[in-house]
Each structure stands twice: as C-alpha cells, then as structure tokens.
Amino acid sequence: MRIVRTRQELHQSIKSLEAGSIGFVPTMGYLHEGHLALIQKAKEENDFVVMSIFVNPLQFGPNEDLTAYPRDEKHDLKLAEEQGVDILFLPNVSEIYPTPLSTTIHVEKRVDVLDGEKRPGHFDGVATVLFKLFHLVMPNRAYFGQKDAQQLAIVEALVEDYFLPITIQRVETLREADGLAKSSRNINLTVDERKEAPIIHQALLAGKKCILDGVEEETTILAEVQKTLGKVNEKVDYLALYEYPSFKAVTDFSSTLILAIAVQYEKARLIDNELIKRGEENA
C-alpha cells in the first residue's frame, strides 16, 4: 500500500499504476467494518482501490463535533493495508484547501430536509470536497454507504449535473450484532447510551413493517416508530418519511421510500435509515 499525503504524491502514484480501473472510497477515517465493506466492493469491481481519509472541516457547522471527531491514523493504516487498499491518501487541511475558495459548490436540491435542514451548509461542504477528491483521483467508480442516504443521493446528482465520468456505487449499511449501524461516532456514546442505541434500528424496522403491511397514513407509521423509541423520542433530532431518492413528501406508497432518523446523544449524533419498497424485502 502506498501512503501519500500530498496532491503531487497522489498524482505520481496514480500515474504509476498499471492500466486498469480505479475504485475510490472517500472516508473521514476511524475505520470500521462499514468502511471495510466499501473497500471490499471496490476491490471486487476494480483493478485498484484508492481510499482517502480526510476529516473535512467544510462540512462541519460551528457547533458540531469537528474537534471531537475520532481519529486514529495508526489503526486506519493497519486496516487499510490488511484490506488491500493500493493507495491511501491522507492529506492535511491545507493540502485540500491551500487558499480560500473562489468558487464554492452549493447544493440546491434535497437540502431542505433532514441533515440538509438541520446542518446548514453541510452538504455544500460534502459536495465541494468530493468534487475536489474526484478530480484528484479520477476514479471509474466511487463507493458510498446507504447509511448516509441523503449524501448518496446528493453525490449521484452532483455526478449527473457535472457529467463526471464516475459511477456511484451504493453499499448497504453494516450493523453491529444488535442492529446499531456501525459508525465512527459510536465510540463517543456513553455505556448507557450504547445500550439504548439499538432501539433506533428496531424503531425503523417497526415503521418499515407498518408500510409493508399496507398502512398509508404517515402519522400512523411515524407513531409506530415513536412507540418503539419510547424515551429516546426526547433525543430525536428528526424522524421523517420521504420518497427516495427525491426526498419529496410521499405521494405514492408503492414507490421507494426512506424512513430516516437522527438521534442526538450527549457527544454523538447518530443517523440511520431504512429504504422501503413494497413487495421487496430489501429496497
């Protein structure tokens, strides 16, 4: 595995690869099995895998967890090497943002709901850094987790809008044995919060069952989720049902839907979702 920290080194090491396809896995590090699933899929579908680890300040709001975001470079290097990553790009902030931006990317669609609404500017930061990383790596395919479904839909639209010659591949959410979605942020849960957190996924599954059983009243469906959540309701930042991938209000219950939730714990904000399509076990 080549470890590169500058744009120049990245460029050289990509140039030195033999001819073949490149799968790209952008991450913020503190790697867990969710990230590894992305690497595995990228390995299966490409000749080479490039991974980036960059905690992007542009996508964190002023009161968010940028400084508390967990980091462990040594652990990440070991896992990336074991998984067979070919090139690992670990830039520092000034490598990605050498000068203040003259041009920014502003996401227009799908940002009036969920994390777009709750975290103003977040997806502008995500789209801007990915636009930069895509240009630096020039991959054939890029891999994103369904856990960040709003991000995934926004990246698909970015690629379409700007004719980027990259295929975006979706990877299903990897979970702990008790159903909690794997996340770098889980390390910031207290012992009690960690015990409680699997209820988030159980509640989504209760809502999903309701829809698959034919319920078409949004309030009934959300009430079912809230019933399972119990006292966790007090910590819910958002809970909503939309059509997917448009993130518009549901008008047709037989289309693909997303039931999405964010829960604010003391030092960790967790998000999760279920994609739902009637007649299909997995949407």
Ligand code: AMP
């Ligand atoms: P992050 O490092 O949290 O920015 O995540 C990097 C990529 O890994 C994103 O595309 C995420 O959607 C994806 N990812 C994070 N957690 C999971 C998970 N539990 N299962 C699958 N993909 C994930």
